[in-house]
Amino acid sequence: MAFTFRGGIHPDYMKERTSASVIVSDMPKPERVVLPLAQHIGVPCQALVKVGDRVLEGQKIGDCESGLCAPIHSSLTGIVKAIETRWHPNGTKVLSVIVEGDGTDDKVELTPFEGEIDDLSPEEIIDRAREAGIVGMGGAAFPLHAKLRTALDRRVKTVIVNGCECEPYITADHRAMVEYPRFIMMGAALIRRCLGVDDVVICVENNKPDAIATLRATCDGSGISVQELPTKYPQGGEKQLIRAVTGREVPPGKLPMDIGCAVFNVDTCASLYRAVFRGQPLIKRVVTVSGSAVANPANLLVRIGTPYQDLFAYCGGFSSDPYKIINGGPMMGTAQHSLETPVTKNTSALLAFAENGGEETILDDSACIRCGRCVSVCPMRLQPTRLYECAVVERFDECAKLNVMDCIECGCCSYTCPSKLYLVQAIRMAKRSIPKEGAKK
Numbered sequence: 098m099a100f101t102f103r104g105g106i107h108p109d110y111m112k113e114r115t116s117a118s119v120i121v122s123d124m125p126k127p128e129r130v131v132l133p134l135a136q137h138i139g140v141p142c143q144a145l146v147k148v149g150d151r152v153l154e155g156q157k158i159g160d161c162e163s164g165l166c167a168p169i170h171s172s173l174t175g176i177v178k179a180i181e182t183r184w185h186p187n188g189t190k191v192l193s194v195i196v197e198g199d200g201t202d203d204k205v206e207l208t209p210f211e212g213e214i215d216d217l218s219p220e221e222i223i224d225r226a227r228e229a230g231i232v233g234m235g236g237a238a239f240p241l242h243a244k245l246r247t248a249l250d251r252r253v254k255t256v257i258v259n260g261c262e263c264e265p266y267i268t269a270d271h272r273a274m275v276e277y278p279r280f281i282m283m284g285a286a287l288i289r290r291c292l293g294v295d296d297v298v299i300c301v302e303n304n305k306p307d308a309i310a311t312l313r314a315t316c317d318g319s320g321i322s323v324q325e326l327p328t329k330y331p332q333g334g335e336k337q338l339i340r341a342v343t344g345r346e347v348p349p350g351k352l353p354m355d356i357g358c359a360v361f362n363v364d365t366c367a368s369l370y371r372a373v374f375r376g377q378p379l380i381k382r383v384v385t386v387s388g389s390a391v392a393n394p395a396n397l398l399v400r401i402g403t404p405y406q407d408l409f410a411y412c413g414g415f416s417s418d419p420y421k422i423i424n425g426g427p428m429m430g431t432a433q434h435s436l437e438t439p440v441t442k443n444t445s446a447l448l449a450f451a452e453n454g455g456e457e458t459i460l461d462d463s464a465c466i467r468c469g470r471c472v473s474v475c476p477m478r479l480q481p482t483r484l485y486e487c488a489v490v491e492r493f494d495e496c497a498k499l500n501v502m503d504c505i506e507c508g509c510c511s512y513t514c515p516s517k518l519y520l521v522q523a524i525r526m527a528k529r530s531i532p533k534e535g536a537k538k
């Protein structure tokens with residue numbers, strides 16, 4: 098089998114600046130953390146604390162009764178200074194709990210489990226994933242307990258652990274695989290136990306040979322295999338990964354579980370291990386800080402809620418004026434406008450770029466030259482040029498017929514377009530507009 102998918106691109110990966118940077122785990126505590134009560138797909142949490150309360154590191158401060166909610170825990174011990182709307186990395190203002198540190202190290206932890214994995218029932222694993230507030234850490238931020246519950250009900254047969262990290266610049270998962278492979282392997286084993294599956298495979302692109310070697314040595318004899326995949330963007334997309342590993346296609350409009358597969362990020366697995374066997378809720382994560390405007394790029398273990406400015410300051414500040422700051426990778430990340438915005442559970446990278454000499458210039462009168470490049474690179478076999486034409490004239494019904502909802506917003510079409518059209522932006526707008534159109538009707 099070729100272990101790849103149709104389409105995709107080969108951007109300059111630019112990972113060398115941080116791929117050998119050991120994760121910094123002793124960053125100074127921030128003075129305050131900003132904890133949005135919505136850090137997951139689903140129903141936002143309600144605050145469980147009020148202004149003036151003293152909260153401990155690891156204390157649950159937000160939760161709700163919905164099955165699609167992941168609790169929020171304080172990442173700092175201190176006083177709740179405010180509960181108000183603050184900027185979220187997604188570009189909206191979200192109700193957030195602001196905790197000002199009091200300099201102490203008091204903390205609360207969940208009760209660690211001290212037995213063997215096989216002593217845990219699926220329900221116990223799901224409950225512990227929920228109590229720890231774990232979400233998909235590769236970017237989707239879907240509550241882990243909800244995904245495990247659905248996968249269990251749907252009798253998933255294949256579990257894929259995603260260590261591809263195909264976005265340029267980001268090396269957080271790469272370093273995690275090299276530095277704590279056992280946590281990832283044990284987390285994958287917990288998921289295997291929870292879902293009762295035999296087939297668990299950790300997938301890594303071949304531009305991370307040290308991670309592949311370390312994971313293979315760690316997983317030897319565990320029944321969990323490690324699959325090396327060709328380096329190609331977006332190899333880490335769920336549907337692309339399933340196609341590459343199993344040869345099976347997820348049909349349009351369907352989900353991986355519809356064909357018996359579930360995909361989990363490597364750091365999500367490590368967080369599950371920490372929650373179950375160490376009693377640690379999800380209050381820290383690894384973030385790659387990189388880009389041409391960053392003085393000393395690094396991989397940092399960061400308390401969730403830490404403002405961006407603290408991360409850049411730790412990395413020596415800016416070597417030149419940042420022209421653009423992005424939360425996530427350059428292909429699918431979100432441009433940011435405030436350095437006070439906090440790191441959230443799914444922030445894998447923070448990138449700052451210097452002025453790039455006009456490469457971004459887009460001519461107002463640029464037009465499609467019918468070269469077909471966007472069609473040939475689209476990993477979802479869509480027609481980006483046609484979707485774009487319909488989206489810009491607000492023919493969202495046509496977009497729907499052309500399966501716009503299957504677009505994974507990977508940006509391959511925009512990347513490859515010689516006319517530099519805003520393809521993915523227009524397609525994204527169409528996707529957001531379709532539910533509204535339906536509601537109007």
Ligand code: SF4
Pocket residue numbers: 474475476477478479480481503504505506507508509510511520521524
């Ligand atoms: S149409 Fe969507 S899935 Fe296809 S290349 Fe463009 S952004 Fe990616």
Ligand code: SF4
Pocket residue numbers: 464465466467468469470471472481482510513514515516517518520
């Ligand atoms: S890549 Fe750009 S110019 Fe070429 S067909 Fe697609 S939209 Fe048109």
